[in-house]
Amino acid sequence: MLSLSYLFEAEKIFWNEIYKKDSAHWIDKTISNLTKYTCKKYGPFKNVLEVGCAAGVDTFYLAQYTSNQVIGIDIVLKAIELAKKNLAEQPEEIQKKVILEIGNVENLKYNNNYFDFVYSLSVLHSTDINKSFKEIRRVLTNDGKTVIYSYINEEEHKRIYSEKDFIDVSSKYFKILNSSTKEVSSDAGGDKHTAFILELQAK
DSSP, X not given: OOOHHHHHHHHHHHHHHHHHHOTHHHHOOOOOHHHHHHHHHHOOEEEEEEEOOTTSXXXXXXXXXXXXXXXXXXXXXXXXHHHHHHHTTSOHHHHHHEEEEEOOTTSOOSOXXXXXEEEEESOGGGSOHHHHHHHHHHHEEEXXXXXXXXXXXXXXXXXXXXXXXXXHHHTTTEEEEEEEEEXXXXXXXXXXXXXXXXXXXXX
8 A cells, every 4th residue: 555655745746747747737827716706705814724826826816815824835846936936926915915835735834723714726636635624624713614626536646536535524624514516628737627616614
């Protein structure tokens, strides 16, 4: 059986290769419609963690709805370097709110109950979701919320999670406010996926 540490290192290698060969995955500067929906429905926020910030486009949008701090993390150094470059082009008020750094959702370095909101696009399906949901709950405040967009029945990352898997694991730590499934005919890299969106509140 492959160790989780091995899988995490393999994931970093996978995305480093993606970023080298397929720039659409990380230089697309289109703000996600889900990000806009999320900010309108759940904002304003005080402290936000974005898991999988990539080039920072959605991070900067989240910052517009955040009063104190947005921390964007990614497992790939190249993504963080690009996000920091993009941050330097943002208004000063956004720059003051945003921190961008390498991070692993399975082992977050942040204090318990710090964030009132956690947001993640296209990340958790390539992690150990038992660890990831547990860590997200740990860093959330007791009334905190999270919106998670993941792929289901996905073979590309050597993990295949179903909708039921996500519901069963997230339900250990969260109340499910809403869930939906969406067929994505073509993502930023031109790939087809089935997306599963969870809107959750800490138990």
